[in-house]
Each structure stands twice: as structure tokens, then as C-alpha cells.
Amino acid sequence: xxxxxxxxxxxxxxxxxxxxxxxxxxxxxxxxxxxxxxxxxxxxxxxxxxxxxxxxxxxxxxxxxxxxxxxxxxxxxxxxxxxxxxxxxxxxxxxxxxxxxxxxxxxxxxxxxxxxxxxxxxxxxxxxxxxxxxxxxxxxxxxxxxxxxxxxxxxxxxxxxxxxxxxxxxxxxxxxxxxxxxxxxxxxxxxxxxxxxxxxxxxxxxxxxxxxxxxxxxxxxxxxxxxxxxxxxxxxxxxxxxxxxxxxxxxxxxxxxxxxxxxxxxxxxxxxxxxxxxxxxxxxxxxxxxxxxxxxxxxxxxxxxxxxxxxxxxxxxxxxxxxxxxxxx
Numbered sequence: 001x002x003x004x005x006x007x008x009x010x011x012x013x014x015x016x017x018x019x020x021x022x023x024x025x026x027x028x029x030x031x032x033x034x035x036x037x038x039x040x041x042x043x044x045x046x047x048x049x050x051x052x053x054x055x056x057x058x059x060x061x062x063x064x065x066x067x068x069x070x071x072x073x074x075x076x077x078x079x080x081x082x083x084x085x086x087x088x089x090x091x092x093x094x095x096x097x098x099x100x101x102x103x104x105x106x107x108x109x110x111x112x113x114x115x116x117x118x119x120x121x122x123x124x125x126x127x128x129x130x131x132x133x134x135x136x137x138x139x140x141x142x143x144x145x146x147x148x149x150x151x152x153x154x155x156x157x158x159x160x161x162x163x164x165x166x167x168x169x170x171x172x173x174x175x176x177x178x179x180x181x182x183x184x185x186x187x188x189x190x191x192x193x194x195x196x197x198x199x200x201x202x203x204x205x206x207x208x209x210x211x212x213x214x215x216x217x218x219x220x221x222x223x224x225x226x227x228x229x230x231x232x233x234x235x236x237x238x239x240x241x242x243x244x245x246x247x248x249x250x251x252x253x254x255x256x257x258x259x260x261x262x263x264x265x266x267x268x269x270x271x272x273x274x275x276x277x278x279x280x281x282x283x284x285x286x287x288x289x290x291x292x293x294x295x296x297x298x299x300x301x302x303x304x305x306x307x308x309x310x311x312x313x314x315x316x317x318x319x320x321x322x323x324x325x326x327x328x329x
Contacts, residue, residue: 016098022090022308024083027052027060038098039090039308043083044071058101059086059305066320070301086309093131093283097308100285104300107291112239115292117230123287124226127219131283136217152181153203154188161189161196168204173212174256174288179234182260186237189244198241200264201248207273210255216282235263235289249273249324259290262297262323269324273315277307297323 016038023037027044034040034056042052044062052060054070061083063076074082090097103122107115126132153164163185165172172178182200189198202208219225230236238245238260247261250270258275261267277294279285285307286294295303298321306313318324 016094019091019094021094021098022087024087025057027062039101039304041083041086041305043079045076045079054301057301058104059301059308061305069321070299072302072305082309082311085311086305089280089308089310093280095129096126096131096280096283096285099126100280100291100307101304103285103291104295104304107295108300112292112296113236116233116236116289119286119289119291120226120229123229123285124222126284127217127222127225129283132217133283135282139213149177150181151175151178152185154185156196159194159196160199161185161192162199162201163189165200165202165208168202170209170212171206171252172202172204172208172257174208174210174260175212176215179256179288180232182234183232183237186234186241190237190240195244198245199248200238200245200261202250206251206257207249207253207261208257209252210257210259210278211288229287233289234260235293238263239293241265248328252276255279255286256288256290258323259286259288259293262293263289267297267324268326268328269315269318270329271315271327273318273324273327275313275318275323276310277303278310280307281310294323297321 021038023035024041024043027042028046028048028050040057041059041061042057044050047062047064049062049064049067054060060071061074062071063074063079065073067073099122103119107118151167153166155162163182167178189196243265245264246266246268247264248268249261250273253261253273253275255277277286277290285291302321315327319327
């Protein structure tokens with residue numbers, strides 16, 4: 001694959017600021033080089049899986065059924081609509097979309113904890129940006145659901161521990177209180193000299209719908225928020241537990257609900273489970289570890305595609321991609 005052609009003073013240099021950061025290229029075409037655009041997607045309309053260098057692209061899309069990673073398979077009759085949706089997603093939040101793909105590229109080669117730090121720095125930057133501020137102004141407000149207390153239940157049975165997200169009234173929204181309680185439970189398991197095995201599950205209709213919307217935009221010190229986010233990272237602790245940790249998910253796994261779960265070495269999903277990462281629609285990127293945990297499970301190209309289009313991923317596709325290891329009732 002030919003290298004990207006530079007355009008330091010031209011249109012490409014300002015593409016993100018001008019609101020059109022995404023370039024769609026024909027994966028089967030030959031040329032003098034690949035434009036140095038902020039976000040590059042290669043589309044294989046022939047289903048031929050041409051020899052594209054994945055390092056040069058943020059997503060690779062084909063009509064070939066069951067294409068291997070890093071390709072995303074899209075049915076021919078849906079391809080143009082899906083591309084339009086991805087274009088629109090990038091255009092609505094061009095700075096966040098650009099930050100997402102940059103963080104994914106850089107984080108790919110970093111150690112897990114270092115990549116989490118990179119994600120958090122970018123997330124705090126976007127919390128201070130105009131795209132997130134616009135989302136805050138536009139979103140409907142109302143009385144927030146009241147979380148349960150304690151939000152996480154600790155259960156011990158022999159040499160095993162189960163941590164239960166126990167706030168079904170708000171669909172296990174990841175409030176600051178739930179995050180802290182989950183972090184403390186994970187820390188106790190790590191520091192337990194008996195080395196217990198761990199299961200994390202959710203109570204109620206779904207595993208977790210992600211961050212509690214009522215708490216978004218409440219941080220006044222974004223530097224402090226970054227430190228808290230990294231020092232209290234549940235994804236980091238789940239990753240440290242390695243094969244001692246298993247997460248069992250069901251129903252909705254949205255935002256941080258899947259970002260944290262994906263850090264576990266073993267991930268089991270119930271039938272009907274679905275995954276979605278809607279942060280770009282808020283002018284943000286994942287902030288609970290998703291650019292690391294989910295990206296390392298399914299690859300950065302597939303993650304960028306589903307985030308740019310705000311696509312919902314069903315349990316069967318998530319299993320094929322490696323996000324889940326098994327489907328069990």
C-alpha cells in the first residue's frame with residue numbers, strides 16, 4: 001500500500017476544523033498515494049478483500065460475507081446507507097471523531113494502562129470542548145432516576161467472589177458512586193491473599209446502560225477529573241485480574257457498561273444482549289476504557305466503524321468479532 005500524501009497547508013490540514021474529517025476511498029483502486037486525511041475509510045465494493053495496509057486506514061469495509069478482521073462486512077444493499085450514516089456521525093462531531101481515531105491509532109501499540117491514560121487525557125480535553133457543550137445545551141433534562149444503595153453488592157461463596165451491579169431502577173447506570181463501589185470491590189479481590197476468582201454481573205433488565213446522564217458535565221476541574229478517572233479505573237483492575245475475572249452480561253451494554261466489561265479476560269453474554277458506544281453523539285469518546293478494552297477485543301478498525309455510525313452490535317456479531325467468548329442463558 002502506498003504511503004499517505006502530505007498536504008500540510010491544504011484542505012486536509014483543516015478538515016477536522018472545517019467539519020469534514022472523513023474521507024471514503026475505494027479499496028480496490030490504485031493511485032499515486034492515499035490523501036493524508038484525518039479519518040480514512042476504505043470500502044471494498046467488489047468483495048475482493050484487496051491488499052490494503054490496515055495501518056493506513058481507520059476502518060475497512062467490504063461486502064464479502066464473514067470477512068476476517070480487520071474488515072467489517074456490510075450487506076451490499078445496506079452499504080451506501082451505512083456509509084452515509086458514518087459520514088454524518090463524523091460531520092456532527094468532527095473534533096471528537098478525529099480525536100477518537102487518533103487515540104485508537106496511538107493506543108494500539110501502548111501498554112494497557114498507558115493507553116487508558118491517553119484515553120482519559122483526550123476525554124477530559126473533549127469535556128471542555130464546544131461539541132460536548134452543544135450536547136449539554138440540547139439534551140432534555142428531567143428528574144434523574146434514583147440509584148440504589150449500595151450500588152454494588154459483594155457476595156462471597158467459598159473461593160469465589162461475585163460483584164453485582166445492583167441498581168436496576170436506573171438500569172445500572174454507571175454513576176460515580178457505582179464506579180467507586182465497583183472499584184473498591186475489585187481492589188478487595190486483587191488484594192485478597194486467597195486469590196479468589198471473580199464474576200461480575202448486573203441485576204435487573206440489563207447489565208448497564210453506561211454513564212449516568214445526569215452527572216455528565218458536572219465536573220468543574222477537568223484536570224482533577226482526569227486523575228480521578230485514571231486512579232479509579234475499573235477497567236484497569238479487571239485487566240490486572242486477568243484469567244481470574246469473568247463478566248456475565250445481558251440486555252443493554254452501553255458506553256461504560258461494555259467498556260469496563262471488555263477488560264475482563266472472560267466475557268459471557270446472554271441471548272439478546274447488545275452493545276452500543278454512543279459517545280460521539282455527545283461530542284466525546286469513551287472515558288471508561290473503551291478505546292483500549294473494546295479495541296483490543298475487536299480491533300480498532302471495527303470499533304471506529306461502529307462508533308462513527310453509532311451502530312448497535314448484536315450478540316451474534318459481537319461473538320464472531322471476539323467481544324464475547326460465549327453465549328449462555
